[in-house]
Amino acid sequence: MRLATWNVNSALSRLPRLLPWLDERAPDVVCLQETKLSDEAFDEALAAPLGERGYAVAHHGEGRWNGVALLSRVGLEDVVRGLPGEPRYPTPESAPEARAVTATCGGLRVTSVYVPNGRTPDDPHYLYKLEWLAALRASVTDPATAVVAGDVNIAPTDDDLWDPALFVHSTHVTPAERKALAELTGLGLHDVVRERWPTERVFSYWDYRAGRFHKDLGMRIDLVLAGAEPAGRVAAAWVDRKARKGSGPSDHAPVVVDLDTAPDGDIGPVVPPPSTPAKLPHRS
Numbered sequence: 001m002r003l004a005t006w007n008v009n010s011a012l013s014r015l016p017r018l019l020p021w022l023d024e025r026a027p028d029v030v031c032l033q034e035t036k037l038s039d040e041a042f043d044e045a046l047a048a049p050l051g052e053r054g055y056a057v058a059h060h061g062e063g064r065w066n067g068v069a070l071l072s073r074v075g076l077e078d079v080v081r082g083l084p085g086e087p088r089y090p091t092p093e094s095a096p097e098a099r100a101v102t103a104t105c106g107g108l109r110v111t112s113v114y115v116p117n118g119r120t121p122d123d124p125h126y127l128y129k130l131e132w133l134a135a136l137r138a139s140v141t142d143p144a145t146a147v148v149a150g151d152v153n154i155a156p157t158d159d160d161l162w163d164p165a166l167f168v169h170s171t172h173v174t175p176a177e178r179k180a181l182a183e184l185t186g187l188g189l190h191d192v193v194r195e196r197w198p199t200e201r202v203f204s205y206w207d208y209r210a211g212r213f214h215k216d217l218g219m220r221i222d223l224v225l226a227g228a229e230p231a232g233r234v235a236a237a238w239v240d241r242k243a244r245k246g247s248g249p250s251d252h253a254p255v256v257v258d259l260d261t262a263p264d265g266d267i268g269p270v271v272p273p274p275s276t277p278a279k280l281p282h283r284s
Helices: 011-025 039-052 124-139 175-185 192-196 209-215
Strands: 002-007 029-033 056-060 068-072 077-081 100-105 108-114 146-151 222-226 234-240 255-259
Touching (some): 002 108, 002 146, 002 222, 029 108, 039 056, 068 100, 192 234, 222 255
Parallel strands (some): 002 029
Antiparallel strands (some): 029 068, 056 068, 146 222, 234 255
C-alpha cells in the first residue's frame, strides 16, 4: 500500500497538478488538506476524475477555508467527519471547522488532519490549536492500526527547521505545541519519515517568498504518524519534492509512505534532493 498526504492549498487551483501526480505516483490512500471547497463543490470538480482513477472519496469541507479529504482505492468505510468533542472557534457556538476526516482504508484507521495554525502564541487561535490537538489525541482509540497524516502545523524538533533562531517568538515550535504532538505520538504512533531518516535534512513546506524553495529553506510540518502495525510495514518514506517544483505549486510537498513494498525503491528522504541548498545553521 502506498499512502500519501498533501496540503494542496486549494484543490481547484492544484487540480492540473493533482491529477497527473496521482497518475504518476499511484498512491492507494491520499490525505488532502486545505481543499478550500464545500462538499458539493469538491464533488462537482473532482468526483468524476477521481472515480475514473478508482478512488472512493470522503470530503469534509466548508467552502472558502480549510477542508480535508480522504481518497482510497483500498476501501473507504465508517467515515467520520470532524472529531468527537472538537473545540470551536472563535466561540463555542461557532460552526465546527473542517479539519479532520477519518475512515478505514485497507484495514487501517486513517485520519487526514489540518491542525489549526495558531497564528501567534498570544492569539486566542493558539489556545484553540492546543484544544484541537487534545481532541485529536482523544479520537485515536486504537493506536496500533491508526494513521494520522496531514499538515500538523508543528515542527517536531529544531532539526525540522531551516533556522530555529527565526522562529523563537513564533508558533509551530513552542513547548506547548511540541508537548501536544508528543502526547499524540506517545499513544504509540511513529513519525515514520523521521524514524526512517533520523539525521537527514527533510522539509515538506517552503514559503513562496524570497526564493525559499530554491534555497531549501523550509520546515517539516507535514507528518505521517503510524501505529505499530503500519509502522512495522514501512518499506520507504519520503517527501516528493518534485511536486513542489514548476509553475503553480502548493507551498507544501506530498509525503509518501510505502508499506510492504517500495515501488520506486528505498528512495529519499527528499526526491529529488535540492541542488544547491543553503547551509543550515550550526546546531550543538
